[in-house]
Amino acid sequence: MIREPGNYGFANELEEEVKTLGIAAKVIDMKDYDPDDRLADECSTKSICVFLLATYTDGQPTENAKWFCKWLEEASTDFRYGNNYLKGLRYAVFGLGNSVYDSHFNTVSKNVDKWLWKLSGVRVLSRGDGDCNVVKSRHGSLHSDFLVWKTKFLSRLQTMVAGPKACRGKCKTGGSCNNRKKPQKTDDEQAAPEQLSSEEELVESSSEEEAAGTGPDEQHPGSVIDVEDLGNMMNGMRKAKVRPPFSTFCSTGYKLIGSHSGVKLCRWTKSMLRGRGGCYKHTFYGIESHRCMETTPSLACANKCVFCWRHHTNPVGTEWRWKMDPPEKILLEAVENHQNMIRQFRGVPGVRLERYQEGLKVKHCALSLVGEPIMYPEINAFLCLLHSQRISSFLVTNAQFPQEIRNLVPVTQLYVSVDASTKDSLKKIDRPLFKDFWTRFLDSLKALGEKRQRTVYRLTLVKAWNVDELKSYSELISLGQPDFIEVKGVTYCGESSASSLTMANVPWHEEVIHFVQQLVDMLPQYQIACEHEHSNCLLIAHTKFKVDGEWWTWIDYERFQELVQAYEESGGSQTFSAMDYMAKTPMWALFGASERGFDPTDTRYQRRHKTKDISGC
Structure with missing residues (x-):
């Protein structure tokens, strides 16, 4: 039983009665239960997880349950986990709330039940709703509600322990006993169900089948309509409500800023807070992943790439057509939201205190969240604001805005996505909106070549599409x-009507290495420098960064800030180059090192029963 502080009575009561059945049981405090470590491991055991959850003010979880709920919500909407991530997990949920607060009644337990199911968890019993409002409680009190639910749970548990009943051999067909008379439902089961929202009906509708033993194999969550697709389903039933163009991001861990910007906590930020390694940018360039803010001043984009993380729930367009927020507002709210997300890690099991404290101070900004940051008309002012706060800038553009690239002030590192090398394959993979996309693409690469600061081509390999x-x-x-x-090998984003990409298009790491070795053989001024196996990514570097036989791909961030400040103070006359702020690359980050890109100062954590690699950004 996983319960919150304050639910000792219910949890201990259930624990004792389970033990009387000869079944081992243990109560775990929610604040001590790390879902990242524990939930996936529960899938391969015969355990049943019972979650006792209270709903507090405004439908929020208690302080000790916040991390668990946040983790579960994000995992249920993150394609890198996949909807089979908790396949095999058997669970039951009981909520404790007060129906006086009708709009938030047992919101936490309902959400946890929904998120577990979306990740292919199997309910052993329908969710129970405890109500401390004696006037509306279905059974007269909170404890009575729990007793009724507990009785059902214990009965279900006994049935599961006993196993399926053997067929008596009286079936005429000799097949399954589908025609056996079903037992009469109890009075409680015959009672009219509560009024559910459309979303809750989609979740609750499968409870009876699960109680009968139907699991994800027979009734996969993929057959349940996704919450984000409810609008399409409801169009034929009622007039759709008008929603802001970026509203879907709010339900997937993105924090919307103003009318066109967003920020999200990267999984590598979370990983490094816990001493479990940083992203490939840490390996290649020395970024401190736990101090990196992933954001964008423009969620809109001019491409509809087949491997888009968001399956094109963000708007697309070839020009700016939104009310423009000032850069000061975007940066202020981005940092505030980022810090608030970091604060939710205080006290989370495994989080290193010193890294938590460092994480509250943003040092790097990855302008690569989603969309096309360079479309934002005040992008230069935004970059200057970052640098004024001594925050490094890593800007990614999709190579459709050559003039904007030329107009950019110096950035710490400027990326151009090169997702294909021919006009036909670029159209097939990026699906650009501009009719003159190929001309724009080539001109963007020329514009990149004119820059003096650090520049990067980012190649995403898609098997059967662009590897030849x-x-x-x-x-x-x-x-x-x-x-x-x-x-980098493409990261599969899951099934989508917006893309025909499948897992067959994802190259193995060895295939990426083979491609890179072949490419380097054609580039006399380049060599393979670094590797990050976990992200299926390699770094090719110009040989000017190899000094006296040693690679200097890392960045001296303090030196960059000094140089960019002098540049701005001189009005752009005091220029500087990529060679002026390079730093030596550590041995563990180099291609061919036994660490394969994993920082040895951290501890690599391998999920014992993971079904899928959830590698990075």
């Missing part, structure tokens, strides 16, 4: 002469 274009890629590299080339 080596000669064309080498020609594009000659055109823009980037300092670095990141080559």
